[in-house]
Every structure is written in C-alpha cells, then in structure tokens.
Amino acid sequence: MVKNNTYSCSECQASYTIKSMNAKLLVCTKCGSVVQDLTNQKLVRKPIPDDWSYIQIGTKGIADKKQFEVIGRVKLQLFNSYKNAWYVLFEDGLTSWLMDDVGKLSIAQHATKDIEFETIYQLVPGKKVKIKNLTCSLYSMDECEQVYYEGEIGSWAYFSRGFFLAEGILSNHGTVLFFLNIPKKEIQCMDTAPITFENLNPSTILTWDEWK
Amino acid sequence: MSGNRTITTITCISCNNEITPRGKSFTRAITCPACKSYFRVRLSKEEKYSKFNDAFESHLPVGAKGKIEGVTYEVMGFMVKREKYSYKWREYVLFNPLQGVAFLSEYDGHWNFIKPIVGSPVDSGLKDLTFYNGQTQYRLYQKYRPRVLYAQGEFLSDEVYISEDSEVREYIAPPHLFINQTSDYKDEWMKGHYVDSAKVAQAFKLPKEKIPMKTGFGYTQPIISSFSESTLINVIVAVVLLLGGLQLFSTMDSRKKVFSHNFNKSQLTEQKMFSTETFLLEDGTKSLQIEMDAPIDNDWLYASFTLVNETDGTEHEFSKEIEYYHGVTDGESWSEGSTQADAFLSRIPEGRYHINIFPEFSLSGDYFNINVYRNEPIYSNFFLALLAIALFPIFYFVRKYYKEQQRWSDSDYSPYDTE
Numbered sequence: 001m002v003k004n005n006t007y008s009c010s011e012c013q014a015s016y017t018i019k020s021m022n023a024k025l026l027v028c029t030k031c032g033s034v035v036q037d038l039t040n041q042k043l044v045r046k047p048i049p050d051d052w053s054y055i056q057i058g059t060k061g062i063a064d065k066k067q068f069e070v071i072g073r074v075k076l077q078l079f080n081s082y083k084n085a086w087y088v089l090f091e092d093g094l095t096s097w098l099m100d101d102v103g104k105l106s107i108a109q110h111a112t113k114d115i116e117f118e119t120i121y122q123l124v125p126g127k128k129v130k131i132k133n134l135t136c137s138l139y140s141m142d143e144c145e146q147v148y149y150e151g152e153i154g155s156w157a158y159f160s161r162g163f164f165l166a167e168g169i170l171s172n173h174g175t176v177l178f179f180l181n182i183p184k185k186e187i188q189c190m191d192t193a194p195i196t197f198e199n200l201n202p203s204t205i206l207t208w209d210e211w212k
Numbered sequence: 213m214s215g216n217r218t219i220t221t222i223t224c225i226s227c228n229n230e231i232t233p234r235g236k237s238f239t240r241a242i243t244c245p246a247c248k249s250y251f252r253v254r255l256s257k258e259e260k261y262s263k264f265n266d267a268f269e270s271h272l273p274v275g276a277k278g279k280i281e282g283v284t285y286e287v288m289g290f291m292v293k294r295e296k297y298s299y300k301w302r303e304y305v306l307f308n309p310l311q312g313v314a315f316l317s318e319y320d321g322h323w324n325f326i327k328p329i330v331g332s333p334v335d336s337g338l339k340d341l342t343f344y345n346g347q348t349q350y351r352l353y354q355k356y357r358p359r360v361l362y363a364q365g366e367f368l369s370d371e372v373y374i375s376e377d378s379e380v381r382e383y384i385a386p387p388h389l390f391i392n393q394t395s396d397y398k399d400e401w402m403k404g405h406y407v408d409s410a411k412v413a414q415a416f417k418l419p420k421e422k423i424p425m426k427t428g429f430g431y432t433q434p435i436i437s438s439f440s441e442s443t444l445i446n447v448i449v450a451v452v453l454l455l456g457g458l459q460l461f462s463t464m465d466s467r468k469k470v471f472s473h474n475f476n477k478s479q480l481t482e483q484k485m486f487s488t489e490t491f492l493l494e495d496g497t498k499s500l501q502i503e504m505d506a507p508i509d510n511d512w513l514y515a516s517f518t519l520v521n522e523t524d525g526t527e528h529e530f531s532k533e534i535e536y537y538h539g540v541t542d543g544e545s546w547s548e549g550s551t552q553a554d555a556f557l558s559r560i561p562e563g564r565y566h567i568n569i570f571p572e573f574s575l576s577g578d579y580f581n582i583n584v585y586r587n588e589p590i591y592s593n594f595f596l597a598l599l600a601i602a603l604f605p606i607f608y609f610v611r612k613y614y615k616e617q618q619r620w621s622d623s624d625y626s627p628y629d630t631e
Contacts, residue, residue, distance in 0.1 A: 080374065
C-alpha cells in the first residue's frame with residue numbers, strides 16, 4: 001500500500017517513507033518482503049543471511065565532504081567472497097553506493113565505459129586493458145551466486161544471480177567494477193574511490209564488542 | 213530466523229552434521245568439526261568435499277583471539293601447505309570485522325603477518341626477479357604452486373581450491389615481503405612482515421612452549437630486529453660527527469709553551485742534575501708534552517725526568533734517549549734515529565711545577581734544549597675511538613653477509629649464486 005510516499009509492507013504491515021527519489025526497490029527490513037518494485041524483474045522474498053558487517057541501515061558518514069546515510073543494501077554472495085553494496089543518500093539528495101569488501105570501503109558510482117563485454121570477459125586477472133587514456137589491470141573475476149537486498153535500493157546492475165563481477169585497478173589508482181551478464185553479453189561498470197573506516201560516524205555502526 | 217536476517221547454518225555434505233559457522237555468511241568454506249570433511253559452502257547441491265590424509269596440530273587454536281598491531285583478530289581457520297620440495301608450513305586465517313582478513317604463516321618457528329592489499333605494490337623497475345616499492349627493492353625469493361595438506365576451521369574464501377589453482381611468488385626485503393597469488397580468478401597481492409614468535413605467543417596469550425621453536429634463519433628474519441640498518445648508519449655518523457667536533461674543539465684550544473730552556477753540561481750541579489725554574493700550569497687538568505732536542509752527531513744522549521708538583525709534591529717520572537747515527541756503507545749513505553725526542557703526559561692538574569733532569573752525556577755531547585707545552589691535542593684517542601666505533605658496523609656487516617647467504621640458501625633465486 002502506498003500513501004503520500006509512505007508504504008506499508010503487505011506481509012508484516014511495517015511502514016516506510018521513501019527517502020530517495022531514485023529508489024527502484026523497497027524491501028522490508030523486518031520480514032524481507034518486497035514492498036515496492038519498479039525494477040520489472042519480479043523479485044522474490046529472500047531473507048538476508050547474517051554476517052559480520054559493521055555497517056547497517058541508518059549508518060551515517062562523510063564522503064566527498066558531504067554527509068550521507070545508508071538507506072538500503074545489496075548483498076552479493078560471490079563464488080569466493082562476498083560484497084555488501086550499501087545504498088547511500090547524500091544530504092544534497094544524490095545517491096551512491098558504499099562498497100564493503102571484507103573491511104575495505106569505497107564509494108561507487110555507475111559509470112559509462114567505452115569498453116566491450118568480450119574485452120573484459122576474455123581477460124584473465126593479471127592482464128591489462130586500455131580504457132580511454134587509462135590502463136586497467138584486472139585483479140579478480142568472481143561469479144555471483146546470489147543477490148540479497150533490503151531497504152531502499154536505487155538503480156543497480158543486476159538484481160538476480162548469473163553474472164560475473166570483475167574488479168580492476170586503473171593507472172590513476174581508482175578501481176572499477178565490471179558486471180558481466182553472460183547470457184545477455186552485457187557489461188555495466190562502476191567507478192570506485194576508497195574511503196576509510198574513520199569516514200563513518202562511530203555511533204551509527206555495529207561495534208561487535210567481542211573484538212574490542 | 214530473526215526479522216529479515218537468517219542465522220546461517222551449514223549442513224555438512226558428507227555427514228549431514230548441522231554447523232553454525234562462526235563466520236556467519238562470510239564463511240565460504242569449512243571443515244566439518246564432526247567428520248573433518250572440507251567443502252565449499254554453496255547453494256547448489258553438487259559440491260564435492262575433500263578428506264585429508266594427515267592431521268596436523270594447530271599451534272594457534274581455531275577460535276583463539278589475539279591482538280596484533282592493536283587489532284584483535286580471531287583465528288578462523290588453519291591450513292598446512294606444501295610446495296614441490298616438500299617444504300611444509302602452517303597458515304592461520306585471521307578475521308576482524310573492521311579490518312577483514314589477515315594471515316599468520318609459520319615455517320620452522322618463523323612467523324610472518326600478512327594482509328591483502330588492493331592493487332600492485334610494483335612502483336617501478338619490475339624485472340623477472342626484482343621490483344621497487346617506494347625506495348625499497350624487493351627480490352623474488354620463491355615461486356611455487358601450493359598444495360593444501362590439511363585444513364581445519366572456517367575460511368572466508370575457498371582456500372584449498374584457490375591455493376591449488378594458484379601460482380605464488382614471494383618477494384622479500386627483510387623483514388618485509390610481498391606475496392603475489394595468481395589464478396584464473398585472482399591476481400592478488402598481499403603485504404607482510406616478520407613477527408617474532410615470542411610476540412605471537414604473547415598476542416594469543418599462549419605459553420612459549422606451545423609455539424614451535426625457531427630453527428635456522430627465517431627468510432624474512434631481520435639480521436638485528438631491535439634497530440634498522442639506516443638507524444645504525446645514522447647513529448654511527450652522528451657519533452663520528454660528535455667525536456670529530458670534540459676533537460676539533462680541543463685542537464682549536466691550541467697548545468701553549470709554558471717553559472723553554474737550554475741546558476749545558478758545564479752547568480751540571482754536584483748531584484749531576486738540572487732543576488728547571490718553576491712554571492705555572494693553568495686551566496684545570498690537561499695534557500703536557502716535553503720535547504727534548506740535542507745537536508748530536510753519531511752520538512747519543514740519555515736523560516731521566518721527574519715532573520714535580522710543588523703544591524702537593526706529586527711526582528711523574530719518565531726517561532728519554534736520543535740517538536742519531538749516520539754514515540756511508542758500501543757506497544750507500546744511511547742514517548738512523550733522530551736528534552730529538554718527546555714525552556707525553558696526559559691529565560696533569562693545574563699548579564706550580566718544576567722538572568728535575570738527570571742527564572747522561574756521551575763524550576761529544578755538551579748541551580740540549582727542553583720545551584714544555586701545555587694542552588697538546590691527543591689524536592690517538594680520536595682514532596682509537598673511531599676504530600672502536602667501526603668495530604660494531606664491521607662486525608654487523610660481516611655477520612649480515614653470512615646471514616644473507618644463509619637466508620638465500622633455500623632459494624632458487626639467490627643473488628649469492630655465481631653459477
């Protein structure tokens with residue numbers, strides 16, 4: 001149900017007010033039901049498996065000298081690792097992704113790259129490719145086995161499993177993510193820039209006391 | 213299930229044992245505590261499992277927590293790996309929610325603490341065997357394809373599969389190292405450094421006897437761990453500069469003639485001696501040099517001296533002999549000795565002094581001159597100090613050479629191999 005940008009979960013009746021104008025998906029953080037879906041992908045309820053992430057919906061921080069708040073998450077279970085992509089809303093209304101990769105943080109933005117699907121798909125980690133005037137060294141290629149989501153989520157590469165995630169480092173020290181949809185032979189890209197744990201407001205993260 | 217979160221449980225694909233992994237959904241591979249089967253956590257059912265033929269002791273218990281460089285890590289998993297020459301080593305997978313994954317590797321009681329890094333550390337000069345990271349040159353120590361002999365606990369990636377599909381290169385600049393692990397899935401770099409076994413025991417609050425004894429020389433072990441080579445060089449340069457400055461200062465405070473006189477044989481007293489006039493030594497305790505010269509020719513002159521402090525009666529006795537001979541033998545001229553000699557007395561306090569001289573003249577010698585100088589610069593002490601300072605670095609660098617040879621003796625890429 002929707003009323004003045006406020007939604008209620010049909011399963012558990014939890015109420016949500018959409019914060020981002022770019023939201024494509026709203027998944028109930030209480031029960032995992034899909035509350036609002038503008039992705040046209042017929043998504044199904046998939047509760048998120050628990051993990052040791054210290055970021056949570058509501059975590060606040062600063063990036064590019066602007067304050068942000070985490071409002072949703074896409075969790076990627078990869079063949080050999082995991083990644084959390086936290087959807088963040090900046091104070092100026094813009095949105096971005098806070099990537100959490102086993103303790104390494106970065107801010108990621110969708111980007112258009114002048115590169116073909118096959119160019120990256122054929123590339124083996126350790127090899128290099130030219131992207132415009134930069135050299136990109138591929139350092140990982142991992143199959144996505146499952147995608148989970150919760151909260152408010154904006155445009156995202158793929159909401160279902162069946163794609164590969166490749167990571168490369170650019171000669172300007174930036175990193176880039178390539179989402180490779182094998183059946184459709186599509187490629188989508190994100191540019192990432194590292195940030196540190198100190199960018200997060202400590203009162204809004206999970207502290208996991210047993211590791212203090 | 214708790215709200216939208218599910219508590220991760222894993223069913224062993226070998227014995228159907230239900231496992232609640234410590235790493236929650238971060239755990240990507242696990243050894244079943246019940247049947248010891250190792251398998252990758254996957255959603256599909258086709259996954260295979262491995263059983264290890266041998267069991268190995270984990271010196272750091274899985275589940276133990278330890279503080280390394282200010283960060284508390286938990287031992288999640290333990291592996292024993294082997295490379296082609298049958299070298300076996302232990303690897304411990306550590307985890308901290310904020311810092312992510314780290315590793316402790318142990319071989320023959322020598323430990324390295326290792327963390328993954330993003331991108332390559334190669335700043336410049338990549339050749340087959342070496343590269344530069346900043347100003348430091350790293351050299352390839354070993355290249356191998358690891359085999360996992362044993363795995364226990366949990367892993368945040370499928371370490372067995374990744375290891376056995378990988379080629380590993382280790383570059384060292386002790387105590388630091390970089391590890392490059394490449395496979396069809398990853399080209400990953402890790403940075404590490406040597407950790408003393410006592411610190412590992414202390415970090416995990418284990419008694420030292422629970423940690424394996426050190427054997428041989430570790431491949432990243434520093435020659436001396438308490439200081440760096442640059443610190444040693446800086447300290448030596450500072451000490452030499454300080455000594456040089458002190459020597460320069462004492463030289464600038466130049467010597468001063470306090471007494472001079474010509475003594476003639478005809479003036480000898482009944483006691484066959486000369487007694488000088490009183491002379492004054494000032495400015496605290498300083499050195500004294502007594503120079504004696506005589507115009508002798510193919511002759512000798514001997515004298516014994518007593519320096520007398522007129523205030524407290526303290527005496528300093530010494531003697532000197534002058535010999536000077538020359539001639540022509542078989543058409544070649546020769547000479548030996550000289551017409552002068554000097555005596556050096558260190559640390560003579562200020563006061564009023566005179567010298568009693570007891571000479572023994574030869575037949576031809578009639579007179580001699582005496583000059584007394586205060587505050588003669590002592591160069592010998594300076595050079596002795598320099599020699600003493602040089603002994604330690606000489607010992608250090610000789611020892612370093614032999615230790616480096618020992619370090620590289622197990623490597624196929626030793627810079628000490630001349631063949």
